[in-house]
Amino acid sequence: MRRRAVDAVEMMDLPDCDPAKLELTYRQFELVNRLFSGWRRLYCREIRPLLSRDSATTLLDVGCGGGDLARQLAHWSGRDKLLLDVTGIDPDARAYSYASRRPHHVSVRFRQADSSDLVREGRRFDVVISNHVIHHLLPAELAQLLTDSQVLARRLSLHNDLRRNLAAYALFSLAALPFRGSFIRADGLTSIRRSYTLAELTAAAPPGWRVARHSPFHQVLIHRPDHPDD
Template structure:
């Protein structure tokens, strides 16, 4: 998927199927209930989804907020113009932007909540510190940052391999989801690895199934 020369049809089919995968493994509904909805009940919220890909997480969050009649404004950000070009016509009450986090920092943008889904393992060891620093810079004075990813391990790898095998020739056919998912798990961090490289002020949390959350909260991290 990261390959600029990736097959366009397979890439689009991957974006189409991501909502199914994320609904099963990513647990953003729980995050919405725990962290986003309570804040939006107190005041209007601006949320930034970094590395949003096809935008399915952004659209899901926007839909839940609309259902609850809560003032949540969501920006889906991706540096890959292919992702934004595919996602923008899907709308969903989301603003789509093709840019880097650094560009938003330079523009002086601020958000109440900054999130990402399955982004960290795609970043190089030089890119990761930049994205984390930008996330903090983009967070409002009482902001929250949540970077959520898969945790590397045998359970995650073989569970994903077995769970997707029955769908490899039908639902997931002609997409990168199965192969890219297995590669992503091999590239992902363990909790101890992520804790070791996270800057001061960040917390690493674990959840089932094989989930990691790198979390920063202004009231905990800032003096």
């Protein structure tokens, strides 16, 4: 745990992984993220204050996986009677297929794409987010994601990820035991080993980005444009 396990590979990322286990993994992500990722607090603290009842705020979820967070954010904003238009993107065709097949609100759409595709298209969004994406990336890929985020986001970029420490590894090892038949436990432990410490992520972040502790086992990279264009 002293160094990032940058060469460790998550099984669900393998192109020939068991499709039934992958499908169940996407399905179980919905509960895992709800229990552990802390997005309800991030929504209330960072996203909800930007929303309006009169005009839709646009949000891009980068690396959306099975789309559970995109659907959840649309649910929360709808319950608050606030307008949020969510686009979830993922370069993996399997993730896109699963996300697009799941029932979702009309304000949610999914695409098979990465952030650089949308930059090339000249797209802009009010908010750009990701969940548990950063630890997957090589240094050059992380730099590209953050550069893309600054181009794409008018008002806020928010990248939530795991924070590597022994307590997180031990507790998740126990908490994930009920999630059988999927890659949740094995890949979750690999993800923790691949993730950054607070000091490491702070050192990797370019100027203008701030790293904040979000929970005992999560940290978030935040960027707010100085002069957002409306």
